[in-house]
Amino acid sequence: MKVFISADIEGITGVTHWNETSKTNQEGVSFVEQMTSEVKAACEGAIKAGAKEIWIKDAHGSGRNIDSSKLPENIKIVRGWSRDPYSMVQGINESFDAAMFIGYHSAAGSGGNPLSHTMRGSVIYEMRINGERVSEFTLYSYACQYHGVPSVFISGDKKITEDAKGINKNIETVAVMEGVGNSTVSIHPDVSVKKIEEEVTKALNKDISKCNIELPEEFVLEIQYVHHYDAYTYSFYPGAELVDECTVRFTSKDYYEIIRAVLFMK
Numbered sequence: 001m002k003v004f005i006s007a008d009i010e011g012i013t014g015v016t017h018w019n020e021t022s023k024t025n026q027e028g029v030s031f032v033e034q035m036t037s038e039v040k041a042a043c044e045g046a047i048k049a050g051a052k053e054i055w056i057k058d059a060h061g062s063g064r065n066i067d068s069s070k071l072p073e074n075i076k077i078v079r080g081w082s083r084d085p086y087s088m089v090q091g092i093n094e095s096f097d098a099a100m101f102i103g104y105h106s107a108a109g110s111g112g113n114p115l116s117h118t119m120r121g122s123v124i125y126e127m128r129i130n131g132e133r134v135s136e137f138t139l140y141s142y143a144c145q146y147h148g149v150p151s152v153f154i155s156g157d158k159k160i161t162e163d164a165k166g167i168n169k170n171i172e173t174v175a176v177m178e179g180v181g182n183s184t185v186s187i188h189p190d191v192s193v194k195k196i197e198e199e200v201t202k203a204l205n206k207d208i209s210k211c212n213i214e215l216p217e218e219f220v221l222e223i224q225y226v227h228h229y230d231a232y233t234y235s236f237y238p239g240a241e242l243v244d245e246c247t248v249r250f251t252s253k254d255y256y257e258i259i260r261a262v263l264f265m266k
């Protein structure tokens with residue numbers, strides 16, 4: 001079995017402020033270590049379920065957060081950003097059996113996490129596909145499904161785990177914290193690690209084909225920007241149109257065109 005893990009940080013246990021999302025800031029050091037611990041737990045849970053090869057995309061900020069020396073030996077880790085449309089799932093393809101998401105967070109425009117955002121928080125107010133608000137989980141679990149790879153597990157804030165269930169009712173989830181306004185209520189970081197390991201094993205021991213979802217026939221992507229002038233600029237992306245002063249729409253039947261548009265429209 002070959003498994004893909006995409007890891008972010010704003011849904012890692014306890015993370016509450018931007019200062020805690022980078023190891024270059026003293027306040028962030030322990031949270032970046034916890035990110036490594038939660039990814040390690042997912043790897044170990046996957047190995048217990050029979051995973052032979054695990055790819056990890058370090059998908060936060062610089063893409064250079066996770067300490068790979070702490071991880072099991074049968075991994076490959078993607079660090080930095082190639083800057084291709086697959087972004088947070090760079091490297092995904094048909095050879096994988098399952099995808100998992102660690103440290104994921106609520107979408108831009110929603111509560112659920114003090115750090116809710118989708119891609120670039122300072123630029124994008126909300127992103128929608130077919131009228132529904134989308135998160136980074138939606139964007140890139142769809143990208144995995146586009147290659148026939150089902151998303152079987154997500155950990156992060158409570159709201160993103162609920163939103164994920166709404167898209168994929170058979171996905172296993174671990175909520176490590178709940179956002180309340182500008183605060184978070186978290187479980188103990190060691191409990192998160194134990195739960196992630198257990199639930200990942202459970203997720204992969206099930207019939208993972210039940211986690212396949214049917215992608216929409218057509219995707220109407222709408223990006224609502226914080227600033228009208230960003231909407232104006234991105235409305236010149238080929239095929240895109242300005243819907244209102246802050247919102248750009250782009251439509252395609254091919255999901256690859258959607259993630260390509262997202263790459264250039266943020």
Ligand SMILES: [Zn+2]
Nearest residue numbers: 008010119136
């Ligand atoms: Zn993120």
